[in-house]
Amino acid sequence: MSVDWNSLGEVFAVSVGVxxxxxxxxxxxxxxxxxxxxxxxxxxxxxxxxLTQAGLCFLACAAVVAYGIYLIVxxxx
Amino acid sequence: xxxxxxxxxxxxxxxxxxxxxxxxxxxxNAMATSIATGALKPxxxxxxxxxxxxxxxxxxxxxxxxxxxxxxxDTLVTPGMIFxxxxxxxxxxxxxxxxxxxxxxxxxxxxxxxxxxxxGAGSNGVHFDKVVEKILIPAVASPLVAGIAALLATYLAYxxxxxxxxxxxxxxxxxxxxxxxSLVSLAHGTNDAQKTMGVITxxxxxxxxxxxxxxxxxxxxxAAGLAIGLGTYIGGWRIIRTMGKGLTDIQSPQGxxxxxxxxxxxxxxxxxxxxxxxxQVCSGGILGAGLGRRLAEVRWGTAGxxxxxxxxxxxxxxxxxxxxxxxxKHGGNLGTALIALIAxxxxxxxxxxxxxxxxHADNVNETHEVTIRSEASxxxxxxx
Numbered sequence: 420m421s422v423d424w425n426s427l428g429e430v431f432a433v434s435v436g437v438x439x440x441x442x443x444x445x446x447x448x449x450x451x452x453x454x455x456x457x458x459x460x461x462x463x464x465x466x467x468x469x470l471t472q473a474g475l476c477f478l479a480c481a482a483v484v485a486y487g488i489y490l491i492v493x494x495x496x
Numbered sequence: 497x498x499x500x501x502x503x504x505x506x507x508x509x510x511x512x513x514x515x516x517x518x519x520x521x522x523x524x525n526a527m528a529t530s531i532a533t534g535a536l537k538p539x540x541x542x543x544x545x546x547x548x549x550x551x552x553x554x555x556x557x558x559x560x561x562x563x564x565x566x567x568x569x570d571t572l573v574t575p576g577m578i579f580x581x582x583x584x585x586x587x588x589x590x591x592x593x594x595x596x597x598x599x600x601x602x603x604x605x606x607x608x609x610x611x612x613x614x615x616g617a618g619s620n621g622v623h624f625d626k627v628v629e630k631i632l633i634p635a636v637a638s639p640l641v642a643g644i645a646a647l648l649a650t651y652l653a654y655x656x657x658x659x660x661x662x663x664x665x666x667x668x669x670x671x672x673x674x675x676x677x678s679l680v681s682l683a684h685g686t687n688d689a690q691k692t693m694g695v696i697t698x699x700x701x702x703x704x705x706x707x708x709x710x711x712x713x714x715x716x717x718x719a720a721g722l723a724i725g726l727g728t729y730i731g732g733w734r735i736i737r738t739m740g741k742g743l744t745d746i747q748s749p750q751g752x753x754x755x756x757x758x759x760x761x762x763x764x765x766x767x768x769x770x771x772x773x774x775x776q777v778c779s780g781g782i783l784g785a786g787l788g789r790r791l792a793e794v795r796w797g798t799a800g801x802x803x804x805x806x807x808x809x810x811x812x813x814x815x816x817x818x819x820x821x822x823x824x825k826h827g828g829n830l831g832t833a834l835i836a837l838i839a840x841x842x843x844x845x846x847x848x849x850x851x852x853x854x855x856h857a858d859n860v861n862e863t864h865e866v867t868i869r870s871e872a873s874x875x876x877x878x879x880x
Contacts, residue, residue, distance in 0.1 A: 427637055433764045435645040438757040442649035445752065446656040449668035453660035484675055490763050491683050492555050 441483050448476025500705060502829055506836060507575045507699050510582040512723045515692040517589040518601040519549060519727025522688065524735040525598070525758070525778040526680035529751035529785075531860060532740030535670035536677070538731070538857035545681040546729030552685015553693075553721030566626045568609055572617040575699050576824040577609070579832060580616070582695070583839045584608030584817030588809060590846045596734035596742070596855070596866025597805040600773035605691065606631060607813030612821035614814070634772040635806065638761055639780025646750075646757035646781040650788025653749040669748035676755035683762050684774055685724065692720045733855040734866045739779065741864040742798045744786030753788065754781035776806060795864070 451472030458466045489495045527541040536544070585601070585608040592599040606627075613621040657665045693712045696719075700706040706713070712720075740746060746754070758774075758781040765772050779802060786794040820839075823831040853867050 427633075430637075430761070430764050431641050431644075434641050434757065434761045435648065437760045437764075438645035438753070439649045439652060441756050441760075442653050442753050443656065445669075445672055445756075446653045446749070449665055450657055450660050452668060453657070453664035456664050457661055480672070480675075484679065487679050487759060487763060488682070490767060491552075491679070491686055493686075494555065 437483070441480060444476050445480050448473045448480065451476065501703065503575050503579070503832060504699060504703055504705070506832055507579045507582070508696050510579055510586070510836070511692050511695045511699075512719055514582045514586050514589075514601075514605065515689065515720055515723035516727035516730075517586050517593070518605075518688050518692070519546070519724040520730050520732040521589050521593055521599075521601050521727075521735060522684055522774060523728045523731045524739040525774045526677050526684060526755075528736045528739035528778075529746050529754055529782060530670075530673045530677045531736055532746045533670060533673065533748040533751045535673035535748060535751065538733075538736075538860055541677070542729050542731040542857075544678060546725045546727075548678055548681035549685035549689065549728045550721045550725035552682050552687075553689035553724060554717060555682075556686040556690045567606055567623055567630060568613040569617070569621045569623065570698075572621045573609075573613060573702075574616065575702060576832065577612040577616040577821055578695060578699060580612035580820035580824050580835070581605070581608035581610075581813075581817040583820045583835055584611055584813040584815070587816050587839060587842055588813040590843055592805055592809070593732050593734055594846050594850050594868060595801075595805075596738040597802055598735050598739050598775045598779055599802075599805045599809045600635075600775045601688065602691070602773050603631065603635070603806070603809045604813040607810035608817035610810070611814030611817030611819075615818040615821040616825055631810065634765070635776060638765065638772040639776045639783075641780070642754075642757045642761045642777045643780040643784030643787075645760065646754045646784030647788040649753035649757060650750050650785045653753055654789055657749065666748050669752045672752045673748060673755060676752060676759055679759045680755060680762070680774070680778070681728075683759065683766075685721075687762075687766070687774070689720050689724045692723065693717060696720065731857065733857065733860045734850070737855050737860050737864070737866055738798065738802070739782060741861060742795060742866070743779065743782050743802070744792055744794045745864075746782065746785065747789070750782075750785035750789055750792070754778070754785040757781040757784065798864075 451469040455466045455469040455473065523542055523545055527536065527545050530536045531538050531541050585604040588604045589601055610622050693716055696716050697706065697712040701708060701710060758778045761777050762774060783794060783799060786792050820835045823835050827834060849868055855866060
């Protein structure tokens with residue numbers, strides 16, 4: 420019996436990397452959205468910067484979700 | 497279909513019953529944190545999860561070619577042993593459900609099979625090195641990986657959104673949770689429904705009702721998908737409470753981080769050919785998310801009981817599987833019928849015991865404890 424440390428290490432690195440990446444990007448998107456909402460109450464502005472930040476972040480997350488579905492569904496391979 | 501003997505019919509029904517318990521035992525994996533944080537209403541959550549499990553069952557075409565993935569010698573396995581193993585797995589799943597403990601349905605199935613094959617064909621029918629490689633190592637590694645990933649992600653999520661408005665943050669992560677929880681459900685359907693399909697298909701092949709290398713017939717796919725989907729929809733509310741409320745008090749950023757970690761670990765492991773338990777991965781993710789928020793309380797007592805259940809799952813299911821196999825081996829069809837009746841009686845007893853302090857969609861989030869107030873609780877507790 421031998422432990423396949425390489426695969427184990429790979430699972431560890433990829434899992435931690437992807438999880439932290441997705442959550443951080445998603446959190447940045449929420450931060451952008453929260454700024455827009457806060458600003459709207461103060462001056463009624465739309466704050467294009469916050470909206471763009473949120474849009475890009477959520478788009479990136481959606482791409483990761485799409486890749487996840489691709490991995491789950493064998494017909495796509 | 498004159499190949500379908502009494503025994504084969506019993507195996508099919510038992511396999512579907514196991515699939516059902518597999519579904520309701522594992523609803524919590526995908527949906528517990530979404531229900532706890534209010535991202536989804538309890539009834540909506542189980543409906544989505546059940547539907548996605550059913551879809552997943554139809555999507556997975558690569559049905560397991562072996563019953564056990566090499567853990568037992570498949571050439572020695574008879575339908576009688578499969579039946580005995582399934583009985584062990586079902587009873588263990590029901591008992592841990594009664595106690596509200598998230599334990600691995602796959603480990604219960606493997607344990608039941610190991611016990612049944614050990615008794616039926618001798619200890620050389622069990623590949624112990626494979627047991628270590630395919631069960632023990634992933635069981636230790638996967639919750640740790642998910643836990644560490646969720647811990648880091650939770651810490652950063654709170655750090656990044658610390659100065660943003662609280663209600664915006666909560667709302668945003670709740671929406672994210674719906675996506676991440678749905679992915680876990682879909683992945684669960686593609687993985688776990690095919691285990692049952694594999695068991696039924698291989699049983700049919702072993703009696704000559706299907707040709708060698710035949711895929712599962714449509715009715716097998718449909719039945720297995722419906723069993724797991726229905727089980728998921730019924731919802732193992734006792735386990736949902738433990739995972740969503742019992743281990744730690746989950747907020748929506750933590751729920752999102754935990755689910756993201758679970759999904760990633762499940763998908764990367766599957767991609768690299770690692771077998772693992774969805775339940776253990778998700779529990780690890782939730783604990784990590786609990787630790788990642790500063791001052792968040794992790795209830796180590798509950799976590800400890802859960803880990804003990806993980807350790808006992810395989811040997812306990814093996815013991816029941818072995819006992820059933822003894823009766824089936826010596827008692828033939830009569831023995832099989834007897835075991836089926838006893839198993840049904842025990843299952844009924846467990847369901848009645850759960851009624852003493854029921855957990856359902858309306859009260860799942862009320863407390864963090866699952867209790868059984870009766871003298872039944874003392875003897876099942878020692879059994880766990």
